[in-house]
Amino acid sequence: MRIVEVREMAVPISSDIRNAYIDFSKMTASVVAIITDVVRNGKTVIGYGFHSNGRYAPSGILRERFIPRLQEASTEDILNEDGTNFDPHRIWDVLMTGEKPGGHGERSVAVGTLDMAVWDLVAKIEEKPLYQLLADRYRKGQVDDKVFVYAAGGYYSPDKDYRKLQEEMKDYLAQGYNVVKMKIGGASLEEDLRRIEAVLEVVPSGRSLAVDVNGRFDLETAIRYAEKIEPYDLFWYEEVGDPLDYELQAELAKHYKNPMATGENLFSLQDARNLIRHGGMRSDRDYLQFDCSLSYGLVEYMRILDMLKEYGWSSRRCIPHGGHQMSLNIAAGLGLGGNESYPGVFPPFGGFADGYPIEDGYVGLPDVPGVGFEAKSDLIKLLRTLAN
Incomplete structure (x- = not known):
């Protein structure tokens, strides 16, 4: 071998x-x-x-x-x-x-x-499917037969006005998602609030909408946005400042009571541990978005999960960034809280197996050995070009 x-x-x-x-x-x-x-x-x-x-x-x-x-x-x-x-x-x-x-x-x-x-x-x-292998090795065989996923979109683009933003979010809901996400921080506060309110007109409630800053804000701006969006009761307020600015994250937690999320740009056990130690993250409401494919892989991710347990965090507070099948397998096999999804964005890497629709905010996994790439036709076609 x-x-x-x-x-x-x-x-x-x-x-x-x-x-x-x-x-x-x-x-x-x-x-x-x-x-x-x-x-x-x-x-x-x-x-x-x-x-x-x-x-x-x-x-x-x-x-x-x-x-x-x-x-x-x-x-x-x-x-x-x-x-x-x-x-x-x-x-x-x-x-x-x-x-x-x-x-x-x-x-x-x-x-x-x-x-x-x-x-x-x-x-x-x-x-074996990877999720089953992980469950057998590390979770006494227990597998989540479906995984919560949310639709990440709402990007800025030259032709996307309020109506098109609304249509995008309505389409995600029609696909079966219960939670959608949009970008903020790339426009003025006033414009972003108008964009958020446009989306809130077409989703069931603020709990159906997450917003993502991609690390853009300084503390003053982060607090100004927090004061304006807190009444919306959003699903989460994501990666508000620089991912390594733990002091900013900790201070923001004093000004914003609703859920926050961060971690997609922390790439090691040491960085993740510093976030938990110094970032003011709250284990009863906040979410962690570490992405194994960006952070030394699943071997390192399992070390992060062990660390989180030591600090009193449940693996269910982890909803990885990336929107791909690898994190979906980890979520199902190791009992995470869910996974990001990119419907129609970043093809062919985003999305899950063919024939597995989103139903009431959850998706199932195929009984296919490995990560399951072979069950995603557009992706496996690309991957196989490497083996020819």
Whole structure:
């Protein structure tokens, strides 16, 4: 049992949409394929991975550092103790050999991309869906048969007026979502309030709407917005300031009683722990959005879950960023609170398996070995170009 080859390519996910900080006109993502000599049902087992939107393809460090380390590793260093499968934890140690602590940045994205492919591989070799493998190993076999998902959209774009914003949100509700999300912070306070109020006209209540600042505000602006939106009783107020400004987050909690969310741009156990220690996050109402594909993968994500338990947080307060099948498997297998979804945005990476509609805000998962990429036709078509 060995890895024969690891391949990577950068693909565009360009779009004319923007949030409060960036536009996506030149955004890319890395896709990887880990090809093995293992055969199941007459086919070579290949693990696929990619990373979430918002970070550019880390092709250089993947090809120069991390892929060579994996390909050069001895069999004993990457297999489990009985030699029957690859070991994601041992592979993670191989990938991080020679890396100093700190300086997470794009390194965490590169490792997270490979880690996704490794878990896809491991589950395929065991001929189980990843969510079932995770539940069997870490949750006594208990699987959530459906997962809460919310529709992330409401981006700024040149032709999106209030009516089109409303139509977008009504379409998400018609698809079966109960909670929708929109961007704020890319316009004036007055304009954003008009946009929010336009959406509130078409959703059931404020609890059906989340707003996302993408880290744009200083403390003064964050508090001004908080005072204006608190009466709306929104689902959450997301990533209000710089993700590493824990003092801002802690101070904001004194001025805003309703739920907040953050964490999608924290890329390590250490950063996540500092948020819990110093960010004023409230375990009874706030949400954590760590995304395994951006933060050293599922191996690191499980360390974060262990840390959260030590600090009295439930895994149900975790609703990962990214809107992809990897986080959906983690949510179902490890008992998270839900997962983001990108209906119609960032294709083909966003969205879930074909034939699994959103019903009353929840989605099911297919009984397919691995992460389930093979059950998403547009995505697997792209991924398979790496293996040809």
